[in-house]
Amino acid sequence: MEKKLKINYNKLASHYENDVDTKSFNAYYERPAMIKTIGNVKGLKVLDAGCGAGYYLEWLIKNKAEKVAGIDFSNKMIDAAKKRVGNKATIIEANLNKKLPFKNEYFDLIISSLTLHYVKNLSFTLNEFSRILKKGGRLVFSIHHPIMTYLYFSLDNYFEEVLLEDYINKVPVYFYHRSFNDIFDALNKNHFLVEKVVEPKPTKKFLEVDKKNYIKLIKKPHFIIIKSIRKNVKFYNNY
Numbered sequence: 539m540e541k542k543l544k545i546n547y548n549k550l551a552s553h554y555e556n557d558v559d560t561k562s563f564n565a566y567y568e569r570p571a572m573i574k575t576i577g578n579v580k581g582l583k584v585l586d587a588g589c590g591a592g593y594y595l596e597w598l599i600k601n602k603a604e605k606v607a608g609i610d611f612s613n614k615m616i617d618a619a620k621k622r623v624g625n626k627a628t629i630i631e632a633n634l635n636k637k638l639p640f641k642n643e644y645f646d647l648i649i650s651s652l653t654l655h656y657v658k659n660l661s662f663t664l665n666e667f668s669r670i671l672k673k674g675g676r677l678v679f680s681i682h683h684p685i686m687t688y689l690y691f692s693l694d695n696y697f698e699e700v701l702l703e704d705y706i707n708k709v710p711v712y713f714y715h716r717s718f719n720d721i722f723d724a725l726n727k728n729h730f731l732v733e734k735v736v737e738p739k740p741t742k743k744f745l746e747v748d749k750k751n752y753i754k755l756i757k758k759p760h761f762i763i764i765k766s767i768r769k770n771v772k773f774y775n776n777y
Contacts, residue, residue: 540635543656544611546709551614553707554591555621562740562748568680568761569593571738572651575763576678579603582646585670587634587679588653592619595627598649607645609638634663640670647671650679652761655713660721664728665776671768677730678766683737683759687715721764728776729769736763 558564572594580602586594589608598606606623609632610616619629632638634657648667657663667677688696697717703710725732737759745752 540633540658543712546711547612548614549709550706550711551591551612551618554615555618557707558591559593562744562751563760564593566741566744566747567738567755568652568763570741571736571761571763572649572678572680573597575734575736575765576647576649579647583607583644584647584649585609585640585645587648587650587667588656589619589629590615590651592622592627592629594649594651595619595623595629599623599626603647607640609634634666635659638666638670642669643672643675644670645672646675648675648677648679650677652680652682654679655681655716656711657714660714660716661724661727662777664724664730668728668730668768669775673768673770675768676733676765677768678763680761680763681721682713682715683762684715684717684721686758686760689758691715725764725766729771730766731769732764732766734763734765736765738763 579598581604583605584598584603586598586608589595589610592608595606595608606627608619608627608629611631611633613631616629616631648671654660654663671677687702691702693700693715699720700715701712702715703712722732738761740752740755
C-alpha cells in the first residue's frame with residue numbers, strides 16, 4: 539500500500555505544484571487556519587513533515603525561520619519543492635513510517651499539513667517527532683476531521699481504525715480514519731501536551747470561489763488542526 543501511495547503521489551506532484559495554491563479547500567480553508575495556529579516562526583528551526591510542493595516551506599522562509607527543512611516520501615514532490623524554494627531550505631526524501639534522519643532535540647517546531655492521516659502507525663511517527671523536537675518545542679498539524687471521515691465514508695464503527703480510499707484529481711489515495719481518542723492517546727504517549735484544537739471554518743474568499751462547498755463547511759468540519767507542546771521530560775524511545 540505504501541508503494542502504491544508513493545506512485546500515486548508522484549502522479550499528483552504536478553497538480554500540487556500548479557493547482558493546489560488556488561484550490562478552495564487548501565487556499566481558503568486549511569492554510570489560513572493553519573498559519574494562524576502556527577504563529578510566529580522568526581528565528582526557529584522548523585521541519586515541514588510532508589512538505590509536498592513546498593507552499594509552507596516558502597511561507598516559513600518568508601517569515602524568517604532561522605532554518606527550514608522539508609521531507610516528503612514522493613521524489614516528484616521533492617523536485618517541485620526544490621523548484622519553489624531553491625537552496626533556501628534543506629529538502630530530502632524521507633518516510634514518516636521510518637526513523638527520521640535528524641538529531642535528537644534539534645527542531646523548535648514541526649509542522650505537518652494534511653499528512654499524518656497517511657501514516658501507518660501514528661504513535662511511531664509521533665515518537666520520532668518527539669525525539670527530534672527540543673523540550674518545549676511545538677508540533678502543529680492538520681488532518682482529516684474524524685467526524686468527517688466517519689460520516690462521509692458511512693463507517694459502521696467510529697472507534698475502529700480503518701484504511702480508506704479516496705480520490706484527488708481522479709488519482710486514488712489511501713488514508714486512515716482514527717478516532718479522537720486514538721489521536722490524543724498517541725500524542726500523550728509520546729510526550730505531547732495539547733495546547734489548542736482548531737476546527738477551521740471557510741473564509742469569505744472561499745464563499746466567492748466555491749459557494750456549494752462553503753455552505754457545507756460552514757455547518758460541519760472537514761479538517762482539524764492540533765497544536766501541541768513537547769513536554770519538558772527526558773525522551774525515551776517507545777519503539
